Amino acid sequence: MTVTIHFWAHLKDITKAESISRNLEVNSSISDLLTLVYEQYPKLTEWDKSILIANGTEYAQRGDLLQDGDIISLMPPVQGG
Amino acid sequence: MSHLTLPQNCTLIISREPITSAQPFYDSSSGAIIEFQGVVRSKEGEKQIKGIDYECFEEMARVQFSRLFFDALKRWPINTIHLQHRIGLVKTGEPSLYLRISAGHRAEAFAACQWIIDEMKKTVPIWKRPLD
DSSP states (O other): OEEEEEEOTHHHHHHSOSEEEEEOOTTOBHHHHHHHHHHHOGGGGGGTTTOEEEETTEEOOTTOBOOTTOEEEEEOOOOOO | OOOOOOOTTEEEEEESSOOOOOOOOOOTTOSEEEEEEEEOOSEETTEEOSEEEEEEOHHHHHHHHHHHHHHHHHHSOEEEEEEEEEOEEEETTSEEEEEEEEESSHHHHHHHHHHHHHHHHHHSOEEEEEEO
8 A cells, every 4th residue: 555644834844845755564553654654754753742643634643554655744743833 | 616705804824924913994883893912922831831832623623613613603693703823933032823803892792702712723724743
């Protein structure tokens, strides 16, 4: 299955890309996806403890299973106002 | 993917346009109207800045704001919520956030105003980039 990953704010500065796509095995979780992403962008691990994750427009947990076509956003802590 | 619509008595504007003073809005059931504006300060910590560039994941921000408005309406007997958040470059001294809440009495209007801003800063995907 294929999943798209969007990077936001300071995370985009690290990846130099707004989005990438990755192929994963069926029943992969967001944690599995993060492992792949961190392999490609090791500097992102510095944000690992504070990183926010969304699937579509809803917050997601690392243990959530992915489905083909999911759009995952990786975000630093939000700062509106 | 969620597509939450706003509660009927709430309005939300996310825009690059400057925030202009809202027209007075009165109704006979609202004894209290709270208006809050968040303004960009000239200092971020000890550093002098010229403004803040706000980045927003707008589709998700609308869903999260909508959820906050529904929650606020459940928590307090408030009548209306109007929120405007500016994105893109906002110069120092200019407002980036405008929130107006009307309610029967001031206590719930103040409480809801404080709560929405606090929760927004935890859940709504907007980020700041101070500009020197």
